[in-house]
Amino acid sequence: MRTILVIEDDLALARGLVDNLRFEGLEASSVSSGEEGLARLRERPFDLLLLDLMLPSMSGFDVLRALSSLPTSPRVIVVSARDAEADVVRALDLGAHDYVKKPFGLSELLARVRAQLRELLGETLADELVFADVRVSLKRFRLWKGKKESLLSHLEVEMLRLFAARPDEPLKRSEIIRQAWGEDAYPSERTVDNFILKLRKKIEDDPARPRHLVTEFGHGYRFCPAG
Template sequence: MPLQTILTIEDDAAIRRGVADALAYAGYTVLEAGHGDEGCQMAVRRELDLLLLDMVLPGKSGLDILREVRNVRPTLPVIILSARGEENDRVSGLRLGADDYVVKPFSVNELLARVDAVLRRSPSRPTDVQDLSLAAGRVDFARCEICFDDGERVELSEREQQLLRYLVRHAGRTVPRQELLENVWQIDARGVSTRTVDMHVARLREKLRDDSENPAVLVTVRGRGYMLASGGRTNYGN
């Protein structure tokens, strides 16, 4: 089972480093941000299982970030990190949909216990797309291949199946190129100018027979990114 990923947004470098080290030691994949604007972008774009969110941050505040997260990802578990004097912010955060809060200073054991409790009672996120039905066949993600009804089989590269899998898992919304670079290629895409996403999508379209004779599978949203066309049937496994 893939490691669960936790993003911690905390401007105090010592606290952030301590939290990140404790989570990593406990077996989680950890992402970090020390500024509200950077953290907000990561919270709405990166693949996460939990968000640890400080209330007082440079740039966007914790409450601002929580509002944006709840608009885009209403079911993402969120734990507020707050100082004792920030009771009003804690209450506001809980009303906005935070799942729990931890008051600073806190022990590592308390934090890990609360993280574990929130993750256990949160609905599990589908982690494995098994296949995608097409008009003239299906994509078998386990075998990294497209099986057409006429008997042709087309092999997908590992990157191509990862890219398509990500778009399938986020069906119903436009996925920006930067988000794809961060979550599929696992690189920091800030300031990066590259056509690699577009080239991979173009190759995928050829393999999917995504042309004028067949219903589109991948849709380009001009100036924004790509999305999976509606109509494909997806099977998930956990």
């Protein structure tokens, strides 16, 4: 289901928005400050952000600037009473995808929400890999476990890609090497163990007792997204 976060300090408005979004079949929630909003966005990805500009302390512009440093940034519709053209231009140039002036017609806003969500369809979902409390951006070579961020090397990404494609299936080292390294590379099979070691340190709660990258004695390794 599509997830939407509303950052709006007018609680009545926020509630109205959330209710209507839910009525549209979307998963919506709201917070009343930019700081809270960013905290929520860091916890887990959202598909769309409805953002007020005039917030206490941290402004909507600040939130826009901060978005790019998130693991996955949502699409953004700014919803603001500020109707000066300069504000619209600034918000859009800071990365907002749309700008709706208050007061707005509800059905128009919902249509704009649909238009933004429509873009998501195939956008980068192939890039994202999510299981348990781990998120991976294969394109950015980055992995987040809870709040901890790790960098991934090219080969680590290839291995994750391979495991994700064949969950719960034991993969032989030889197979892993062929798929991740390619046809023309022949490293020792023990090299795979080293990469498993590195990956476990990044994705397991307790790398010594792996629950996602499990050893299949004599048969290689198996990836269990569920744990």
